[in-house]
Each structure stands twice: as structure tokens, then as C-alpha cells.
């Protein structure tokens with residue numbers, strides 16, 4: 016198993032903030048919009064450096080999406096910022112009609128996704144956003160795993176033409192992606208080559224997949240670990256190449272098991288290479304208040320859950336053989 | 337009517353609960369909670385016709401209250417517990433795993449007193465209107481009360497609701513806005529200046545009253561007056577001026593204490609300013 020280390024834990028939302036300001040320096044057409052969550056989204060540095068290009072819309076997310084769509088007419092590249100639930104469910108039709116269907120170059124940047132925002136509870140913990148956004152024709156959906164990858168993703172989407180949903184989170188997590196790693200939209204990152212099972216993870220679950228890989232190695236199981244940061248368009252080739260080698264897969268995500276990464280992978284496999292699959296995901300429920308660690312444990316999103324899922328899926332593979 | 341000194345004792349104890357709850361989990365929203373303490377104290381003790389012990393979802397033949405600015409849940413939970421909806425010991429579970437006292441109010445865990453989830457801003461007035469219409473359909477002459485934040489008014493849905501309630505003469509509804517002039521990113525004037533709120537609500541067809549929200553007597557007098565103006569064809573709106581963080585001096589400073597928790601030292605200071613009156617949970 017390839018060794019992964021990190022010098023510090025950092026929040027992915029700060030990676031977004033760092034990427035946004037760098038993108039803003041490179042391209043003066045980049046504008047940012049926020050709905051009364053500038054600090055939480057780490058957009059304050061951009062607001063300070065480019066006050067004329069920062070738009071505080073107040074607590075009015077639907078209006079924010081409409082204004083962002085309009086700003087693209089004239090060549091601006093708007094980045095909207097609010098929590099993930101208010102970036103998606105709250106404004107779904109505004110995104111659908113004014114952004115996706117109208118093919119507008121808006122970057123919807125969403126923090127506090129998933130359970131790990133913690134104590135605020137289920138009203139704020141969206142676990143359905145990947146599904147909502149990936150169903151929109153033409154929408155690119157990205158869920159990076161750590162600070163460096165979120166920063167690189169922010170820079171990459173600035174250069175990409177078309178609507179994008181960029182999902183990130185609140186807690187500090189291991190920052191292990193090399194700072195100079197180029198972010199290629201739609202291209203999976205191979206973290207470890209293995210032969211017995213494929214583990215495909217996204218977002219905060221990527222580090223847990225690495226931890227699981229280490230535990231599995233100690234048990235004599237060779238896991239191939241793939242970071243799928245772009246859920247749409249998904250890297251079919253990476254998935255199929257790996258499955259042809261290992262023959263079974265575990266998907267891991269901080270999202271409802273319905274509509275997320277797992278389903279995206281299952282679709283690729285169903286169409287091209289049917290294989291046993293297990294999901295590590297939230298089992299079709301809302302979240303609740305608690306610390307991020309308690310919630311990841313209660314809702315089954317730990318490295319140990321990945322290990323268990325691997326044992327289960329490998330047993331199913333043996334039965335088939 | 338309750339003695340003002342008794343109401344004041346209640347309010348002081350509620351303040352203690354708020355800061356202790358938020359301190360215990362180092363998260364939550366003390367600012368708006370403290371600012372609306374007098375309002376909730378008066379509402380639950382002297383205004384609402386309600387039956388805490390036999391609470392049920394439909395609340396027929398009772399007045400109903402909806403908290404639209406759900407982030408000030410510490411206030412609501414404390415007042416609900418101390419008026420008999422559930423044991424005050426349960427306040428210790430606020431924002432913890434497996435609690436009924438979620439970060440934002442929810443019906444999901446069945447907490448008595450809560451009839452709809454809130455926390456995603458801008459939705460409570462619509463729910464209040466629906467419940468008020470339901471009362472009319474049921475020939476139930478009780479009232480529906482709603483509390484909203486002032487930053488919350490920036491959500492477009494609030495104005496859809498405002499237009500509907502006036503257009504449909506929903507006159508069994510008393511909505512109050514916590515006009516503390518603050519929200520997360522700064523003062524409401526800096527974030528998005530909303531201009532003359534009284535003129536706006538009047539233009540939408542509401543009967544508008546105003547009051548100083550940190551004055552128990554004025555809150556009670558105004559709520560009683562609002563009740564006398566129901567049933568006259570117009571929904572009623574109270575612009576309630578408050579100070580965010582009221583009752584804890586260092587929290588009465590702009591928007592800073594909207595959503596942060598006091599540290600150990602600050603807790604001691606806050607509790608010293610609000611000595612126990614009814615006993616801590």
C-alpha cells in the first residue's frame with residue numbers, strides 16, 4: 016500500500032477561498048456572490064481584495080442564482096457561495112432554468128455539505144445534493160477530498176466553460192494531495208493499485224478509504240483505491256479498467272446512498288461490466304445534531320465501515336466465481 | 337396577568353439557560369436568542385392560550401406559535417421546557433447526539449411544542465398562514481403567532497407570504513419581526529439595506545405596530561393590543577426593536593454574537609449578570 020502522509024489538517028472550504036482569490040487575480044472577469052455567509056465560505060479575502068467584484072446579495076439565495084446567471088451575459092464568470100443545501104434544494108428551479116437549461120457559465124460553490132457540519136443538524140446537512148445536481152443536463156459535479164484538491168479544483172473550474180457544482184465541507188481533514196497536482200475535471204485519481212477489490216471514494220471519504228486500505232493490507236487484502244472527485248462526467252474508463260482487474264467494488268461517500276457516487280458507479284457497471292458492489296453511504300435518512308466524529312460513526316461512514324463492506328463484497332465475488 | 341417581577345425572574349433564568357446550553361456544546365446562537373427573551377417570556381406566560389401538558393400537533397382550540405428564525409432555538413427550548421412542554425433536564429441534551437433538541441427545531445424527534453422544522457430561513461410565515469387558514473376552516477377562533485428575524489426578511493418567500501396574507505385577509509395571524517439590525521455578515525444596513533420596513537409592510541396591506549422588545553411591560557401591552565386588532569380583515573405585524581445579545585453586556589455589540597459560543601470565563605461573567613431565579617437545569 017502506497018504511504019500517504021499529511022503535515023496538517025485543513026478545511027476544504029479554505030481551499031476554495033484560497034483558489035477563488037488566486038483565480039480572481041488571474042482573471043478579472045471572475046466575480047463572487049454570497050448570501051450572508053462570507054466568513055463561513057472563506058470568501059472574505061476575495062471580498063477585501065476585489066470589493067467591486069464581490070456582490071453581497073443578503074439572505075436571498077434564489078435571487079443570487081438569478082443574478083449570477085445574468086452576470087454571465089457580458090462575459091463575467093460568477094462564483095456563488097452559500098451552504099450546500101441553500102445552493103441546491105433551495106434554488107433548484109432557478110438553477111435548472113436560468114443556469115443549466117440556459118447554459119450559463121456559473122460556478123455554484125457549496126460549503127458545509129454532508130453530515131460533518133455537525134451540531135447545526137439536519138436542516139443544514141444536505142445529503143441529497145450530488146443527486147440533485149448530477150441530474151441536471153450539462154452540469155459538472157465536483158467533490159474534492161482535501162484543501163489542496165479543492166483549491167486546484169476551484170482554479171480548474173474557473174477555466175472550464177459551463178455550469179459547475181463544487182461541493183466542499185466545514186471540518187479540518189488531512190491535507191495529503193500534493194499542492195502541485197494538476198486538477199483534471201472528469202479524471203479520476205489513482206491512489207493505490209491493488210488486485211482484490213476496488214474502493215472508489217469521493218470528498219471526505221477519500222482519506223477514510225486510505226485508512227481502510229492500510230487496515231485491509233494488514234489483513235492480506237490488496238485494495239485498489241480511486242479518488243473520484245468528478246462525479247459528473249464520471250471517469251468510466253478508470254472504473255472499468257479497475258473492475259476488470261479486481262472484479263468487485265466498494266463506493267464511499269458522505270451522501271445519501273440514493274443518487275450519489277455509488278449510483279453513478281453502479282450505472283457504469285450495469286451498462287458495461289456488471290460486478291458486485293457495496294455502498295458506504297447514509298442509508299436514506301436525514302442527519303442530526305452531533306459532533307462530526309459522532310455522526311460519521313453513527314451513520315456508518317468510518318474506515319471500519321469500508322473494511323466491512325470490502326469483506327462483504329469480496330465474499331459475493333467468490334460466490335459468483 | 338403575571339407580575340412583571342415574576343416575568344423578569346423567568347426571563348433571567350431563560351438567559352442563563354441560553355448561555356449555558358450554547359456554552360456546553362460550544363455552538364449555537366446566543367445573540368438572537370437573548371434579544372428575543374422578553375418576547376418569548378411574555379408570549380408563553382401571558383398571551384398564548386395553550387395547554388403544554390396535553391400538547392398535540394393539531395393544536396385545535398389553542399393558539400399556535402411558529403419560530404421561523406429557527407437558529408434561536410436555545411430560547412425556544414428553554415421557554416418550552418420552563419412552561420411545561422418537557423422536562424428542563426432535557427435542556428442538557430441540546431445539540432448532542434440522539435437529542436430531541438436539535439440545533440434547529442424539528443418535528444423529526446417529536447419534541448412537544450414544535451410543529452414544523454425551521455432553520456432554513458424564510459419559510460415560517462408561510463407555514464403560519466397555512467395554520468391560520470386551517471383554523472378558519474375549522475371554525476377555530478384561536479390565533480397564530482410567528483416570529484422572524486430581520487435579516488430573514490431578505491428571503492423572497494417572506495414577501496410572497498406577506499402579499500398572500502393581506503390579499504386573503506388572514507386576520508387571525510400576528511407576526512413579529514426581531515428588528516435587531518444585525519445578521520451574520522454585519523448590520524442589516526450594511527449587508528442589504530431594507531429601507532423603511534413599516535412603510536413596506538403597510539404597503540403590503542398589513543396592520544403594523546411597533547414595540548421595544550426588551551421591555552417586558554411594553555411587549556405585553558403591545559401583544560395585548562395586537563390581539564384586539566385581529567379579526568378586522570388584516571394580518572398584524574409587530575416591528576420589535578431589540579438589542580442582539582440583550583442582558584449579557586459583552587454580547588451587546590453588533591452582530592458578533594449571532595452564532596458563537598462563550599468560553600468558560602465569558603460564561604461565568606454572563607451568569608454573574610443573570611443570577612439564578614428559578615434554579616438551573
Ligand SMILES: Cc1ncc(C[n+]2csc(CCOP(=O)(O)OP(=O)(O)O)c2C)c(N)n1
Pocket residue numbers: 050051052074101105367368369405407408455456457458484485486487488489514516518519520580594
Ligand atoms: C435559507 C437560509 N440561508 C442562510 C442561512 C444561514 N443563516 C443562519 S442565521 C442567518 C442570519 C439571520 O439574520 P436574522 O434573521 O437577522 O437573525 P439574527 O442574526 O438577528 O438572529 C443566516 C444567513 C439559513 N439558515 N437559511
Ligand SMILES: [Mg+2]
Pocket residue numbers: 485486487514515516517518519
Ligand atoms: Mg437580525
